[in-house]
Amino acid sequence: MHRRTFSAAARRFVLAAAAGLTLTACACIPGHGPGYTPATAQQADTFGALSGLVGKTWRSAPAGDGEAGPADISKWSWDLGGRVLVNRHALEDGSYGGVTYVYENGETGSLDYVYVTSAGFHTTGSFVLGDDGSWTAEEAVSGHDTITRVRSTGRLTADGQMSMTSEYFAKGEWSPGRNVVYVPVNARIPEITGKLAE
Numbered sequence: 001m002h003r004r005t006f007s008a009a010a011r012r013f014v015l016a017a018a019a020g021l022t023l024t025a026c027a028c029i030p031g032h033g034p035g036y037t038p039a040t041a042q043q044a045d046t047f048g049a050l051s052g053l054v055g056k057t058w059r060s061a062p063a064g065d066g067e068a069g070p071a072d073i074s075k076w077s078w079d080l081g082g083r084v085l086v087n088r089h090a091l092e093d094g095s096y097g098g099v100t101y102v103y104e105n106g107e108t109g110s111l112d113y114v115y116v117t118s119a120g121f122h123t124t125g126s127f128v129l130g131d132d133g134s135w136t137a138e139e140a141v142s143g144h145d146t147i148t149r150v151r152s153t154g155r156l157t158a159d160g161q162m163s164m165t166s167e168y169f170a171k172g173e174w175s176p177g178r179n180v181v182y183v184p185v186n187a188r189i190p191e192i193t194g195k196l197a198e
Contacts, residue, residue, distance in 0.1 A: 043082050046104050047111065048129045050085055054078055057189075058162065058182035070095065072180075073187050090118075094193035102127070115139065118192045123150065130155075146170040150177065160184065 039051035053076035060072040074089035083103065090097030098117040105112045105126075115123040125139030134155040141147050149169035156162050166177035 040082060043078070046083075047085055047102070050102065050111070050127070050129070050135075053085065053087070057185055057187050059185045059187060060164075060180045060182050062178070062180055072182075073185075073189055074182070075189055088189055090190040090192050092190050094190050096194075097189070097192040113137075113139075118194055119144075125150075152177075157181075 039047070039054065043051045055076070057073065057075045060074075062069070070091040070093040072089055072091055074087055077086050077088075078084070079086045079101075085102040087100040087102075088097070089100075096118055098115055100113055100115045102111060102113040104110075111127045111129070113125055113127065115125075117123075121141060121143030123139040123141045125137050128136045130136070132155070134153065136151070136153050138149065138151040140149055147168045147170045150166055151169075151174075152164060152166040154162060154164040160183075162182040163180075164182065165179045167174050168177045169175075
């Protein structure tokens with residue numbers, strides 16, 4: 001498969017889009033933050049394995065021979081009385097970040113989401129949860145210069161890390177995106193400045 005070369009901004013978008021989709025499947029990992037409350041039976045029923053994200057903070061690192069770049073810091077919480085799962089994330093250099101809202105679609109019963117970014121574009125999509133704790137997601141991108149769709153797959157690994165691979169659709173074809181792992185950490189979400197670190 002032909003590998004395309006994209007701008008630094010496009011590469012940051014793909015990392016961040018993957019972060020926006022960073023879902024794990026286990027509530028047993030250490031690192032629950034202050035104020036962590038286990039999911040209720042209703043939340044666990046609605047969000048399945050995704051309910052195990054609440055109270056965790058994750059830090060990304062490239063997997064394999066992928067391009068290096070700033071790490072992503074991501075944290076999960078409940079909102080709207082536990083009816084919405086929220087992910088806030090930012091790249092460590094403060095150049096980019098976003099917020100993802102995951103909710104049950106009242107009409108279809110699907111687990112839908114919207115991802116709003118500091119770069120002025122947003123995405124919408126749906127998650128499909130696997131019985132084995134894996135997930136897949138595909139999203140439509142609105143307002144980005146080149147990328148119009150992103151799809152990803154992920155899972156929690158046996159050693160407590162979360163692996164994530166993504167692809168993006170630009171200029172009429174799918175191309176490999178990022179291949180990253182996330183590890184649980186005690187960290188704060190970086191301040192989003194919108195500027196690259198010097």
